[in-house]
Amino acid sequence: MDIAIAPCCWGVYWPTGNTVGWTDYLDRIHAAGYRHTELGPYGYFSTSPVTVQSELGARGLSLLAAAHVHTLADASSWPVLEAKTHTICTLLEACGGTHFILMDESEFYPKDKMGVVDAAGWRALVDQTDRAAAIAKSYGLAFGFHQHVGTAVELESQIERLLAETDPDRVGLCLDTGHHAYWNADPIAFYERHAGRINSVHLKNVDATVRSRVHADNIHSDRAFELGVMTDLDRGAVDIAAFMAALRRHGYSGPLVVEQDLAPEHPDTPEAIAVRNFRFVSELMRDQA
Numbered sequence: 475m476d477i478a479i480a481p482c483c484w485g486v487y488w489p490t491g492n493t494v495g496w497t498d499y500l501d502r503i504h505a506a507g508y509r510h511t512e513l514g515p516y517g518y519f520s521t522s523p524v525t526v527q528s529e530l531g532a533r534g535l536s537l538l539a540a541a542h543v544h545t546l547a548d549a550s551s552w553p554v555l556e557a558k559t560h561t562i563c564t565l566l567e568a569c570g571g572t573h574f575i576l577m578d579e580s581e582f583y584p585k586d587k588m589g590v591v592d593a594a595g596w597r598a599l600v601d602q603t604d605r606a607a608a609i610a611k612s613y614g615l616a617f618g619f620h621q622h623v624g625t626a627v628e629l630e631s632q633i634e635r636l637l638a639e640t641d642p643d644r645v646g647l648c649l650d651t652g653h654h655a656y657w658n659a660d661p662i663a664f665y666e667r668h669a670g671r672i673n674s675v676h677l678k679n680v681d682a683t684v685r686s687r688v689h690a691d692n693i694h695s696d697r698a699f700e701l702g703v704m705t706d707l708d709r710g711a712v713d714i715a716a717f718m719a720a721l722r723r724h725g726y727s728g729p730l731v732v733e734q735d736l737a738p739e740h741p742d743t744p745e746a747i748a749v750r751n752f753r754f755v756s757e758l759m760r761d762q763a
Contacts, residue, residue, distance in 0.1 A: 477755050478538050478731045479503050481514030484744045485736040489517030497529055504533045506748040513540035516562050523568035538729045539573035540566055545582040546602045547595035559606045563613040573674050574610040575618045575648045578625035588624040599626055600639050607644035618648030618674040623656050624695045630659050637671055647671050652678025652704050655712050662717050669724040678733045679710025702737035708754045718758045
């Protein structure tokens with residue numbers, strides 16, 4: 475398993491308007507100990523394969539995957555997703571990446587109806603997922619669907635339905651442990667049941683106290699993230715050591731992407747958090763070897 479990290483750990487959710495430039499980000503993750511990264515939103519890194527390869531190579535880094543967000547319940551948006559999938563997969567293939575990850579767009583939904591779709595919307599989501607997966611496969615890339623809080627695929631029942639209705643030869647799952655545990659679900663038990671479909675992992679943890687408050691007070695997911703519902707890997711409700719042990723038992727060999735959404739009130743810098751999470755995961759891997 476290769477320990478990677480993603481630009482979202484520095485609050486990078488959009489291609490532009492970020493306080494940390496992409497080469498600065500590469501410098502910071504290298505200093506924190508990482509040697510692998512996700513691409514981040516397309517356009518944050520240079521879109522030139524030559525430039526990306528040069529900057530990665532100068533730091534001894536490699537690009538493993540790209541996670542793309544799209545309005546999957548909108549059938550009319552397929553031409554946009556089709557074009558963007560080809561564009562991102564072309565860059566990944568040229569730079570030695572292995573995984574294309576797709577997730578639903580939470581911003582598509584009204585704030586009071588996050589993730590609510592009708593039958594047509596669900597059919598569009600399944601269809602676009604299958605078609606994007608076929609494109610990724612044509613580039614020799616693995617495809618993983620990422621479940622996400624506030625979208626049409628966030629609960630275990632929704633993930634199970636998506637897996638049942640998509641082609642298992644094309645559509646794998648990127649299991650995000652934090653988003654899974656947000657609703658009190660058990661990512662370890664889920665992984666044990668679906669290890670054959672899970673080809674990438676976003677390693678994230680949930681603050682149990684904040685989660686309880688979020689559920690009790692019906693706090694919106696946007697506010698929950700601002701409150702720090704996602705926390706350091708060694709401090710949350712998910713037993714990361716047990717999860718890592720499950721990965722090892724099943725011979726998991728895909729990307730292991732450390733993620734921690736940037737909470738405004740966290741007392742530490744993104745750099746300090748990244749270092750602590752890297753050391754924690756590295757020590758687990760060493761101890762469980």
